[in-house]
Amino acid sequence: xxxxxxxxxxxxxxxxxxxxxxxxxxxxxxxxxxxxxxxxxxxxxxxxxxxxxxxxxxxxxxxxxxxxxxxxxxxxxxxxxxxxxxxxxxxxxxxxxxxxxxxxxxxxxxxxxxxxxxxxxxxxxxxxxxxxxxxxxxxxxxxxxxxxxxxxxxxxxxxxxxxxxxxxxxxxxxxxxxxxxxxxxxxxxxxxxxxxxxxxxxxxxxxxxxxxxxxxxxxxxxxxxxxxxxxxxxxxxxxxxxxxxxxxxxxxxxxxxxxxxxxxxxxxxxxxxxxxxxxxxxxxxxxxxxxxxxxxxxxxxxxxxxxxxxxxxxxxxxxxxxxxxxxxxxxxxxxxxxxxxxxxxxxxxxxxxxxxxxxxxxxxxxxxxxxxxxxxxxxxxxxxxxxxxxxxxxxxxxxxxxxxxxxxxxxxxxxxxxxxxxxxxxxxxxxx
Numbered sequence: 001x002x003x004x005x006x007x008x009x010x011x012x013x014x015x016x017x018x019x020x021x022x023x024x025x026x027x028x029x030x031x032x033x034x035x036x037x038x039x040x041x042x043x044x045x046x047x048x049x050x051x052x053x054x055x056x057x058x059x060x061x062x063x064x065x066x067x068x069x070x071x072x073x074x075x076x077x078x079x080x081x082x083x084x085x086x087x088x089x090x091x092x093x094x095x096x097x098x099x100x101x102x103x104x105x106x107x108x109x110x111x112x113x114x115x116x117x118x119x120x121x122x123x124x125x126x127x128x129x130x131x132x133x134x135x136x137x138x139x140x141x142x143x144x145x146x147x148x149x150x151x152x153x154x155x156x157x158x159x160x161x162x163x164x165x166x167x168x169x170x171x172x173x174x175x176x177x178x179x180x181x182x183x184x185x186x187x188x189x190x191x192x193x194x195x196x197x198x199x200x201x202x203x204x205x206x207x208x209x210x211x212x213x214x215x216x217x218x219x220x221x222x223x224x225x226x227x228x229x230x231x232x233x234x235x236x237x238x239x240x241x242x243x244x245x246x247x248x249x250x251x252x253x254x255x256x257x258x259x260x261x262x263x264x265x266x267x268x269x270x271x272x273x274x275x276x277x278x279x280x281x282x283x284x285x286x287x288x289x290x291x292x293x294x295x296x297x298x299x300x301x302x303x304x305x306x307x308x309x310x311x312x313x314x315x316x317x318x319x320x321x322x323x324x325x326x327x328x329x330x331x332x333x334x335x336x337x338x339x340x341x342x343x344x345x346x347x348x349x350x351x352x353x354x355x356x357x358x359x360x361x362x363x364x365x366x367x368x369x370x371x372x373x374x375x376x377x378x379x380x381x382x383x384x385x386x387x388x389x390x391x392x393x394x395x396x397x398x399x400x401x402x403x404x405x406x407x408x409x410x411x412x413x414x415x416x417x418x419x420x421x422x423x424x425x426x427x428x429x430x431x432x
Contacts, residue, residue: 005046008038012051019058023066024121026059028134030114034380036138040162056114063117072119073394076332077386084325085112088298091318095297096288104298108378115387122391123398125352129190132356135384136187139180140203146177147206150213155255159213166380174219175370177211178226179381182362185230185240189355201243208247215259217266222370229365233358278308278373285316295319301375310371310379317377326377330368333386337361340392350399353392360388 012029019026033039033052040047063070072078088105095101122128146159159174161167167176181204188200211219227247231240281304288296295318307313315323337357345354367382376382 002044005042005044008042008046008051009049011038012055015055016058019055020062020065023059023062023068024123024127026055026062027114027118027121028130030055030059031131031134031384032138034111034166035135036141037162037165040164053110056110059114059117059121063121068121068123070120072116073390073397075336075390075393077329077336077390077393078116078119080325080329080332081112081115081383081386084322084329085109087318087322087325091294091297091322094292094294095299096292097297097299097302100299100302101297104378108298111378111380111383115383118387119390119394122387124395128356128388128391128395132183132388133187135381136180136183139176140184140207142173143177143180143207143210144203146173146210146213147208150209151254155213155259158215159210170214171216171218171374172376172379174211174214174216175222175367175374175376175379176381177207177214178219178222178366178370179363179385181207181211181226182230182359182366185234186355186359189236190352204243205246205250208243209250209254212247212251212255212259215262217263218370218373220263220266221373222366225369226362226366229362230359233362280304281306281308281316282312285312289315289319289323293319293321295322307375307377309373309375310367310377313375313377329386330364333389334361334364336393337364337389340389340396343396344392350396353396356388357392360385 012033015025015029019029030052033055039049039051085108088108092098092101092105118131122131142161149157149159158170160170161173161176167173184200184204184207188197188204191197191200208223211223227240227244231237231244234240281301284301284304285307288300296316298317300317301307301313307316311323311327314326318326337360341354341357344350344352344357364385367376367379367385371377371379371382
């Protein structure tokens with residue numbers, strides 16, 4: 001086990017010289033640490049090492065020292081996100097449980113800080129592609145591993161994420177895997193090598209099976225919504241339909257009767273104690289938001305099992321204003337992704353961005369649908385979807401800016417009129 005600790009430590013510290021030279025690599029390493037949590041696969045000294053904090057500090061130092069332009073692409077998504085973060089700071093000041101609130105704000109603020117740093121550093125297609133590959137491979141590791149685990153054990157045991165990560169629980173794991181499948185499909189579309197394409201197809205199937213293997217009813221809803229939207233947004237509807245059929249057949253073959261019994265309780269939620277707990281939490285959120293303009297702040301649900309919904313979690317902790325900002329952020333991201341898709345698909349060299357925008361929307365549907373029953377309002381992954389759309393918009397805007405000088409030069413060329421044609425004819429020597 002010590003060898004694993006040494007390997008992870010060498011990889012992390014070995015990346016620092018490269019980050020100091022190219023700060024954007026710090027975002028890639030930080031994303032890898034945050035999504036894959038390789039140190040949580042260790043059992044020695046590396047398990048509790050603050051690798052993410054170290055890489056974040058190195059990245060910030062490299063950014064400050066870099067000669068690259070340090071510009072945040074301000075648009076309605078980034079502005080709304082900044083307002084939401086600012087509002088969370090205000091609600092923390094007036095929180096019902098200040099100690100809990102400040103601890104949670106610290107965690108959320110670290111993630112949001114790196115999101116804004118990523119806006120400054122991921123400035124072209126190559127860097128964005130590397131970021132998407134990092135997310136897909138980091139989470140795909142658990143998808144493939146969980147799918148194999150489900151097959152070997154016949155679905156009798158639940159699939160969980162790495163302990164201490166943002167998707168450690170089975171419900172969180174199921175949602176995370178459902179959100180990752182669209183990006184695997186995007187990479188499948190962009191890959192040129194047959195072995196990568198077939199590998200990604202296999203990874204999609206295993207990741208889908210792993211999501212069902214979590215035994216999470218929220219994940220089931222997220223997978224169904226994601227699958228339908230993936231088919232709708234895909235240009236290869238036959239392939240997606242075939243994958244959905246293969247996935248359904250795999251569930252029928254490998255999942256035990258216990259799984260089917262648990263999933264069937266979705267139709268009889270009235271008799272379920274967990275459903276009643278959800279209703280109680282939602283009523284509590286409405287009451288707190290109605291009584292306090294700032295909501296209860298982080299930790300408002302202390303003493304309760306969970307908020308059981310991203311929407312009611314934000315409502316209870318940050319009030320109606322916070323819910324409005326949170327909802328607006330999601331809607332703006334969706335609308336901007338649609339705009340990016342329409343603009344990008346007009347030119348052949350930007351088709352990749354159109355596909356990425358489509359798949360980001362599919363992932364957003366998985367989060368919005370399953371998140372209605374899961375308390376994951378500050379889920380790192382969700383804000384990376386916002387980041388991807390912001391980056392796409394920025395890259396498109398940069399492309400248009402670089403094309404404008406050429407267009408201006410073309411317009412400056414004098415127009416050929418009838419008068420200039422006569423003068424040209426007079427200047428031209430007569431033909432012998």
